[in-house]
Amino acid sequence: MSAGSSDDKPNLRSIASLAGVSHMTVSRVLNDHPNIRPETREKVLRVVEELNYQRNSAARALATRKSRRIGVIVDRPVEIGPDSTLRAVEHAAREAGYSVSSVAASPDDDGVQPREAVAYLTAHGIDALCVIAPRASSVDVLRAITDGIPTLIVKADDDPNFLTASVDQRLGATLAVQHLIDLGHREIVHVAGPLDWLDARARERGWHAHLKKAGLHIPPAFVGDWSADSGYEFAVAFDELPPFTAIFAANDQMALGILHGFRDRGIRVPEDVSVVGFDDLPVSRHFLPTLTTVRQDFHALGTLAVEILVAVLEGDDPGKRSRIAPELIVRESTARPRSM
Amino acid sequence: MSAGSSDDKPNLRSIASLAGVSHMTVSRVLNDHPNIRPETREKVLRVVEELNYQRNSAARALATRKSRRIGVIVDRPVEIGPDSTLRAVEHAAREAGYSVSSVAASPDDDGVQPREAVAYLTAHGIDALCVIAPRASSVDVLRAITDGIPTLIVKADDDPNFLTASVDQRLGATLAVQHLIDLGHREIVHVAGPLDWLDARARERGWHAHLKKAGLHIPPAFVGDWSADSGYEFAVAFDELPPFTAIFAANDQMALGILHGFRDRGIRVPEDVSVVGFDDLPVSRHFLPTLTTVRQDFHALGTLAVEILVAVLEGDDPGKRSRIAPELIVRESTARPRSM
DNA sequence: CGCCGCGACGTTACCGGGAACATAGGCTCC
């Protein structure tokens, strides 16, 4: 009931009057301005502590015209890679004092979806935009509508219009293919993701380029849709396919579907065919057979993305970082071909 | 260069002057107030359209003292269940005109983490809080610190302090156990999740209660950590375990680890032992053998959660909804026991 | 015929911060 304690949420002015200073002094203390006497700072901080004061982020955003918020568009939700990256972005953003608002674009729609996602995010006020796992078509749409705010796309190729960060997809594909070549495989097919996806295309290119470099035959790539189901379909059609002894699948889900399809067809992995995946899902080490795959460090990726964006937002130089290198994890699903 | 067009972002006042009305009229039009002449409305909307005006959400939040934002805490990130639920919450929130800010609590820390998560979210301004896949300890912490804002916890039991929404975990466990009983199994063990997790406990209770009801022997539950690794560890210790013919695993990951461990021990599934999982991951239908499991409708769950929260925020009655019913999906990993 | 009520707006005062500028002491330096 005392006059000093109000039931309302404390604000700069109430802190100020309790500390016997002006609200600007409180503001300066909270923003670490120089030229504040230590005693004054202490006095203010004590009151802040006591009232458990929290800055009103809306007022702050209004006054500074900055929301300290990063919008994220996730193109392929509920899959480990993108989700892990998102989690890492959220974490890194929080560390940097930013918050994150994310929108999952559903995989069905094409083209129109990213536009809505951007509209939604900008309507809620964001300082920067981060796009995870995009399709080429999404990038085109973004090009047209993200004028003004810094935009980073998680994709392998540099882009004059956007900031980029990525795991080196082509290197990952190279590692996978080289591993198979080292084992003695000569006919190595690729089960790709939808080639509109930039990552899918980069992996396909890496596979293609490395086969070419090794002077091996380059069969046409089979295009799946990332799902285990599409891998299964590929595998059960084995009899109708040209011969091969090894498969590089563009992700672990499709690799799993392939394992399943081969079992249903009586084809043994790795005795008859070797299989390599991509991503290293936490469960991939328990597939039967356990899956040889390419591991991506999603955490490092998300962190890198935020570092770059924050650097731009704060006016620093984002610098030239190298892409993040993936790593080959060898397990049971690959072996020397029988014919050797 | 005409005076009418400014480079700055349009605001209520600039719209107003172009439309020849006061800024309050524009505000009223945008907020669908009654008592606006149709012509006036049209006139305003035309200008709004033309300038592609977007409301400043920070100013709005400041004036109304409402952010139209829901904070979400995800306790177990990068696992399909929680992530799917999060996606569904984001989607439903967007439909309802709310935005979402989420924080992933890392699984290592205990207790202190939820506190930080709440602090972070409230600092950025949220109207409501939604907690996904929590541990009992998290709930205790929340009880102490979420005074004021409506909080919904995705958990099975009603709670006097919080709103709740959930898939009926005990029913799911019952379905799994009954399926095994129907096949003729009499010794059914449970590989549980960490019992501090409410969902883990609910599944364990469901298993326990249904065995009791059926008059079957109730062996001690083995407690894993949700990971496939822990399922593997359980399975390879088979020889040291009391005999059983069926396993109900608390999630699909652990079930997968069990399949892997049994293969390494030469135990066949389902010939020697039947295995049931929980969640129905998209990949579970491709495990070898394909996994019998309990499917949860995460999308419905997330939608329900947001419906309840929004109802409370808008002053409506959230009503009494039933829990969402899970569904048993029968695949290859379960069969009649050999001894029958 | 004058008063009332109401529809359709306009005016003003906030919301809670921060930028820009003002001010008041203390110190240096010639």
Added chain:
DNA sequence: GGAGCCTATGTTCCCGGTAACGTCGCGGCG
């Protein structure tokens, strides 16, 4: 010893909305 400057702080206004209240014209009604 006063001009000039730096330090520490206060004043004022503004960000872009919304709430609350004021105003004005018009129709109904006693």
